[in-house]
Every structure is written in structure tokens, then in C-alpha cells.
Amino acid sequence: MEVRKKIAVFSDFDGTISEKDVCYLLLEKYADFNWQEIDKKWIDGELSTEEAYRTMLGKIDLKKSEFDRFIDNVKIDESFVIFYEFCRSNSIEIEIVSDGLDYYIKRILGKYGITDISIHTNHLEFDGETWVLQFNNTAAKLCPKKNNPCGFCKIEPVLKKKNDGFITVYIGDGASDRCPATVSDYLFAKGYLANYCRDNNIIHREFKSFEDIKNTLKEILYE
Template sequence: MKKWAFISDFDGTISKKDFYWIIIEKYYPEGEALFHQWKNGDMKDIEFLATIFGSINQTEKQTLKDIHEIPIDEHAIPFIRAVQEAGGDFYILSAGTDFYIQHILNEKELTNVQVFSNKGYFKENNVHMDIDPNEWHFSDRYGIDKSVVIQHIKESYDHVFYFGDSEPDSHPAKYADTMFAKDALIMILKEQGVPYIPVRDFKDVNRFLSEEGWLKDE
């Protein structure tokens, strides 16, 4: 067994803004109405995202430019490196798509970060998700079942941390040894009675892990 791992959501956690909002605001204003339908439970997550990602209608060059303009928590990248330097493994667990996540990791020159997410690819001026219902972590609603993934990861570690910001993260939160929550997830976990540590960003998470002796002193 390895000692520990840190798992993080991407959109709204590592990034300050969900990629779908960037698309809606720049190219698909009709998506705001769909957002409310989705939040009201009238659409599954993968249906909402597939519609938004399929409404970019831009060249791959422009889409990659938009991806690289996703605002990232300025403390996230140093934190990932600090985890790795301290002997922990870092994972990204996202119900979005690995298409933009991998481009961000490559741009930031981050290595040895395993990504569990819906497979994505660029074709005909849009981003598409390749969701396989036979995949071991398939979810009919999210595309990827975060609860199944975190339980799989936990089999290899003594302690697993998780950090998220929204409803999809409430499911793996129940399996984390230590749970960090921000934004809407705080109230969700509070209502569910799931233990969590409220934080604002990776700076707060870094402080906690440093004080608890998980990270090396700067």
C-alpha cells in the first residue's frame, strides 16, 4: 500500500470557471436556459455537456486558445507539485472531459497526474465525448461514476484526500478519508451530514496539509 493520494475535481476546483460557461458566454447564449433545465433535473449531466460542447462551432486552433484561457486557481499548480514532492500521488477526477484537462496539464508541464474523466475529442469544429457504457466506471447520469473511481483508488493507499466544489463531488465525498469542500458543495455535504473541511482554494488546502505534516515545509 502507498501512503497517500490527493484527488481533485477539475471544473470549479482546479479551474476557477467551468469550461461550459466559457462556451456559453462566448458562443452559445442559449446554453444558459439549458443550464437551468439541467439544474432543475430535466437533463442529465452528460446530455447538458454534450449539447454545450457540441455548440462551439469554432476551429480547433480557436478552441485550444479558449482552453488555455480557462482561469486556473493560481495555487493549484504549485500544490500539485508539492504533493508529488512530498511523496503523494495526484489524481484529477472530472465529470467533464479529458480533452481540455490534458491540454491544461501539458501546458503547465505537469507529469504523473492521472486523469479519470469522460474521454473527449475534437471533430468538425466541436468537442465530443466518447462515453462507453461498458466502461468499469460508467455512469448513466455523469458519464463517469466518481464514487466507483475513488473506491478503486483507495485500494492502493492508506489515506485519500478529495477536493470538490459541486453536486457530482458529493458522491465520492462519502468515501474520502479527508474531504475538502468549497462553494455549493459545502451546503450539500452539510445537509447530508458528510464530514468535510471548508476551504476557499488550494492555498487553504495547502495550509491544512502543511500543518498536519503531509507536505514539506517551504
């Protein structure tokens, strides 16, 4: 059967592809301060992603080697691997959009043999043992949260594909997924994002695994 539509899939990483939010796991394990209060201010729009990250990660003393060991224990929803291959074999574009950090996303996905997927996110590198964070100011300018924007606002790549004539599919679970939720043609949500969509009358489909989404994508492809 011949594919007739241009489809672009965008997936959040933390808590969507990964079983749990990597930054939350990191803070739960290593933070000795009230990071939940800082996180709440970020969710409520009182802090930008950059401010929240620099405040919280700046208080954690963690060597790169220890961080790597921590990352290597993070698991993903393994149905994503099958979903990723399904997208590739059906000429569906798939990209990861995250307000997290590229360093751990690439390392975690690499364990599962996924090394060539497009990733839009914030940047982390190490200068010796010093954490060096970089944020995408261009994407942040498009963020609906003008005063305290996302570090990488996910609305940018979604709108770009829509303007290029793609049907856009968004998959997410968290607070940073609110921005693209209202501009995507199809929205799959769970957790915080699903609750937010219900509270704000945003049309969405709830999911438990990427297998659920794959079945719906088949319908979109050939309907």
C-alpha cells in the same frame, strides 16, 4: 521526517483547479440558447452528463482553432502548482477526477508545466472540425445517480484507492463532486459542494486555495 501513510488525493478540475468552470465559460461566451435550463436539469438529476453535454455542445458551432484560443485564456488557481509539487515530493498520489473533458484539461495544465498527472474524465477529440465525445460507461455504472449518471463518476477511483488501503482526500466545488463526497476520508469543499455538504450534514473542510489544503495534508502525514 519519514512519511508513514499512504495518501491519495483526488481533485476536481473545473472551478476547483481552474478559476472558473470551463464549460460554463464556454457556454456563456458562445451559446445562443437557454443552456442554464439544461444545466439545472442535469444538477437536479433529470439529465445524465452525456445527455447534457450532447445537447448543449451540439448546439455550439465552434472551430477547433477557436476553441484552442478560448482554452488558452483560461487560468487556474496557481497555488495548485505548488500543491502538486508538494504531493509529489512527499510521495502522495494525486489524480484529477472530472466530469469535464480531457482535451481542455490537458491543454490548460500543459501551460503550467503539468503534463504527467493522472486524469480521469470524459474524452473529447476532433475529427476535422467535428467534436467527438466519448464517455466512460464503466465508471457511470457505479454512479449513485443510476437513472441519469455522471459521464465519469468520480466515486470509482476513490473507492479503488480506499480498497487498496489508502487514506483518501477529495477536493471539489460542484454538483458532480456530490458522488465521492460521502466516501472520502477527508473532504475539502467550496462553492456549491460546500453548501450541499452543510445542507446534508456531510463532514467537510472549506478551503479558499490549495495552500489551505497543503497545510492540512502536513498534519495528516505526520499526526
